Amino acid sequence: MRGPVRAVMGAVLLFCVSAAHGDCISLLRESSSGVFNRTSSAVAWNGSALGVVKVENNDFRSLLFAMYSSDLTPLTGDRRVTDATFAGVTALLWTGSEFGLFFQDRSSAQLYLQRIAAAGDPIGGPIAVAPNHSPSGEREYDVTWDASRQAYVILHSILVGIDKGMWLTMLNANGTLRSDDLITTSFSVPALPRLAVNSSGAIIVLFRRVGMFYFRVNDATGAGGGPQPLVNAHAVRVASNGTTFTIIASMPATVSTEIDWAVIDEHGAIVQPIKKLFAARGVEIAPVALFWNETRGEWALSYLDSRFPFTVVPGDYRLRRFTPSGAVITDSLFSPDSVFSTLATNQPFAWNGSSYLTAASRVASGSTQPESYLIRLCPLTASIGGPRSAVQGIATAFSAIAEGGTGDLTYTWDFGDTSIASGKSVTHVYEHLGDYTLSLRVTDSTGATNSNSIVVHVVASASRRRSVHH
Numbered sequence: 001m002r003g004p005v006r007a008v009m010g011a012v013l014l015f016c017v018s019a020a021h022g023d024c025i026s027l028l029r030e031s032s033s034g035v036f037n038r039t040s041s042a043v044a045w046n047g048s049a050l051g052v053v054k055v056e057n058n059d060f061r062s063l064l065f066a067m068y069s070s071d072l073t074p075l076t077g078d079r080r081v082t083d084a085t086f087a088g089v090t091a092l093l094w095t096g097s098e099f100g101l102f103f104q105d106r107s108s109a110q111l112y113l114q115r116i117a118a119a120g121d122p123i124g125g126p127i128a129v130a131p132n133h134s135p136s137g138e139r140e141y142d143v144t145w146d147a148s149r150q151a152y153v154i155l156h157s158i159l160v161g162i163d164k165g166m167w168l169t170m171l172n173a174n175g176t177l178r179s180d181d182l183i184t185t186s187f188s189v190p191a192l193p194r195l196a197v198n199s200s201g202a203i204i205v206l207f208r209r210v211g212m213f214y215f216r217v218n219d220a221t222g223a224g225g226g227p228q229p230l231v232n233a234h235a236v237r238v239a240s241n242g243t244t245f246t247i248i249a250s251m252p253a254t255v256s257t258e259i260d261w262a263v264i265d266e267h268g269a270i271v272q273p274i275k276k277l278f279a280a281r282g283v284e285i286a287p288v289a290l291f292w293n294e295t296r297g298e299w300a301l302s303y304l305d306s307r308f309p310f311t312v313v314p315g316d317y318r319l320r321r322f323t324p325s326g327a328v329i330t331d332s333l334f335s336p337d338s339v340f341s342t343l344a345t346n347q348p349f350a351w352n353g354s355s356y357l358t359a360a361s362r363v364a365s366g367s368t369q370p371e372s373y374l375i376r377l378c379p380l381t382a383s384i385g386g387p388r389s390a391v392q393g394i395a396t397a398f399s400a401i402a403e404g405g406t407g408d409l410t411y412t413w414d415f416g417d418t419s420i421a422s423g424k425s426v427t428h429v430y431e432h433l434g435d436y437t438l439s440l441r442v443t444d445s446t447g448a449t450n451s452n453s454i455v456v457h458v459v460a461s462a463s464r465r466r467s468v469h470h
Helices: 003-009 462-469
Strands: 013-016 027-030 038-045 050-056 063-068 079-082 085-094 098-105 111-117 122-128 141-146 151-158 165-172 177-184 194-197 203-209 212-218 228-231 235-240 245-252 257-264 270-279 284-293 298-306 316-322 328-333 356-363 370-377 381-385 389-391 395-403 410-414 420-422 425-429 434-443 449-459
Touching: 038 085, 038 356, 038 370, 050 085, 050 370, 063 085, 063 098, 079 098, 079 111, 079 122, 085 141, 098 141, 111 151, 141 194, 151 194, 151 203, 165 203, 177 203, 177 212, 194 235, 203 235, 212 245, 228 245, 228 257, 228 270, 235 284, 245 270, 245 284, 257 284, 328 449, 381 434, 381 449, 395 410, 395 434, 420 425
Parallel strands: 389 449
Antiparallel strands: 013 027, 027 370, 038 050, 050 063, 063 079, 085 098, 098 111, 111 122, 141 151, 151 165, 165 177, 194 203, 203 212, 212 228, 235 245, 245 257, 257 270, 284 298, 298 316, 316 328, 356 370, 381 395, 395 425, 410 420, 410 434, 434 449
């Protein structure tokens, strides 16, 4: 896509789907807005609009910030936040009242916090994070927001000097230092640090040590035991459902790689040892971000999945929704258009109450600049409308109620008596008395499926009941 054609398409909605199966419409929008060297990176939802950080693809990796509506329409222009960074965005977080943008300075690799108001305007200037430690470009960071403490929590490694170690630093919302504690002096390089906080303030940290990922949980008071070994994995992600912590790991398998998972409680006890969650479709798989969706009571995992090594093909960018027990709800491309399936990102996604929002990019053939996109994925849900009882020998009507998904939907019914049917609305005659499990399976154009079932109690007709009594 080149020249004036691409310039026009960068300003309009590229893909959408019919809203016939729900008000939420999955869509994808090119977000370069005519400036093709700017890649949308981190996103965060403020309750009414989407904050998006854009990175300029040049030697300076400068950052800009823009606001978008829930349908990905620009609300502001790109506002410059900093002229140069070491490696783009470290994290973008929403605190409940403002955004917190973290990045490393290009000249010193010092980590900074830039506060940004809900409307997208910077608040003051960049604030150095724990400047008492020697900055280094080789330091690794993970950052989260702790709502219970109203504080930012930063897990970071220091490789040299008298303060060498893995540190847990907390900042108040205004950027002032709250605490700065040493976790361990023993870790590998790269350490690949990860952390999460639960609703009561317990904090879990993970890092690599001699190939093995270790974890430690600090309770709400800050007390915690020594690091415990967990898994020998390529990469891990961690999030809390408010109480326990779920860890996702990319694991080597016999032929390819797989995604495994474990559950840790807020006291550091292993509730569920590491076990397989699902396998790669091809050769290589890697988690990107993990999110607990309290609204729907589901986990959402974004990941990359390639039929070839990542060095050959970047892989499809996918979203897997699953229950707290690990049962899959849906697993689909994040993009609503399969042509744009091979997208890349290393940033978390957002939830706006009805859809998942993310930013991703790809390098088109013959181009040196990546194409940048914002994506809204409306999760596919299915339920059954109709009575929970039926009369023997009389046709009973049922209807499928589906929301979200991408493209045209197909509906498959199993009436529980060896009969099947298709269509959004169906009728069925139960010939025998008893209880039957009526199942509905809805599939969208990306192959995502969602199922639901009810129990239908079949009773005798009034005439048959009278004849039996007489």
